[in-house]
Amino acid sequence: MKRKAAKDFWKTYISLIVKGGIRTKMGNPAVTFTKQAKNGDFDEISDEKYCSMLNDIEQLSSFWDKLPTDTAGNVFLKALARTPLSEDEISQLTGILASASTNVSYMLDDEKDMASAPDDDFEPAFGGTPFDENKFEWTPKSIYDYLDYNVYGQTAAKRAATMLIYNHLHNNSRNILMAGATGCGKTEIWRVLSQKFDFIKIINGPQLCCDGWKGSYHIKDIFISEPKEKAESMVIVIDEADKLFEPAVGGGGTDFSYKIQNELLKIMDGDTITFVDEQKNTSCTVDCTNVSVVFCGSFETMLRAKTLDSGTIGFGGELQKESRIAECTEEDLITYANVRREIAGRIQQIITLDKLTADDLEKILESQISPVKKIEKQQGISITVDERTRRAWADAAAESGLGCRYIRSRLQSRLDDLVFESPYAKEFVISAPES
Secondary structure (H helix, E strand, O other), rough: OHHHHHHHHHHHHHHHHHOOOOOOOOEEHHHHHHHHHHHOOOOOOOOHHHHHHHHHHHHHHHOOOOOOEHHHHHHHHHHHHHHHHHHHHHHHHHHHOOOOOHOOOOOOHHHHHHHHOOOOOOOOOOOOOOOOOOOOOHHHHHHHHHHHHOOOHHHHHHHHHHHHHHHHHHHOOOOEEEEEOOOOOHOOOOOHOOOOOEEEEEEHHEEEEOOOOOEEEEEHHHHOOOOOOOOOOEEEEEEOHHHHHOEOOOOHHHHHHHHHHHHHHHHOOOOEEEEEEEOOOOOEEEHHOEEEEEEEOHHHHHHHHHHHHOOOOOOOOOOOOOOOOOOHHHHHHHOOOOOOHHHHHHEEEEEEEOOOOHHHHHHHHHHOOHHHHHHHHHHHHHHOHHHHHHHHHOOOOOOOOHHHHHHHHHHHHHHHHHHHHHOEEEEEEOOOOOO
């Protein structure tokens, strides 16, 4: 959860509870958010901002456990139980409370005190995950377990991401590249991690521009909008990086792909760089020693070539588990992906991800990370999808190559039809028509 959203939440609920509002009914923010979305309140904002807002709402709404409303006390205790605090942080909090306690008597002797006392049936439901309990330190195992709970399959990629984060937490920067088909989960790994580690910044590669190239988002913008401390300790995840590496020759013959790689090279080398924003007349100097870079992309040409070379039936085909995409090397990046040798040489690890099969996608639909469960949590409803429909969606999603994105789109479309007919229903059964 982003720091501002978290701070607003804690301030609201602590203020409410200390003023005697422990039994105040609080609405699930996902319900309000969904209504606003249906009313078109977010139509004018960018997809990136909408996804960021949705992510914050999804995390907040988890404290309601799918209920449309709950008491402030219940919500507060569930949030507290799911927030990892170190021993030092617990000591600081208890010190503040102890100091405040010396100035008050806790005798329950008047109606005012009774009004702020909890109901007899006050039973907070914690119902969390293994990763919501207090953890005093992130270890490689706890980072991996958190990822493994939230992302299906892709063991090698999750281990690589785990070790990058662990090393990054100990001021050891690392640069890696993840290559795999659309919908295989490579970007989802970093989205999930960004919910726990606010130093992760995900960038859309095709929108990224270098100095001298007109565009909406330059490399300097990655850093210049951040506080210096965060700017010097980020994990920069460049999504669709393969598009970034494609040749982009301007009218004057300038290869902007070469130029942007040159700017990235300075970051990956750990140089101290001064970024200047001429429009706002501001600048910032960033020591990139502790900055890590992650490239994510389909790199389809490279993976197809490597798969064919390895003797399998092809990147787009139904690969058996024992016939995985061949591992890629620094030379493959140079030969097939237009990556400069200097950049390729500074990537410590290249990870190839499996394409998700129909069986994989069906298992995802049945798991705790199912798009069905996410929509249930957002909208405070119950959804049942029959077995035949789950299989049909999984087959179609695998064939389309869009993975869970396809399934979520189909699910939302069918759900919209049902809600249109029964807007006040809380339970929905989805069954695809017989073909």
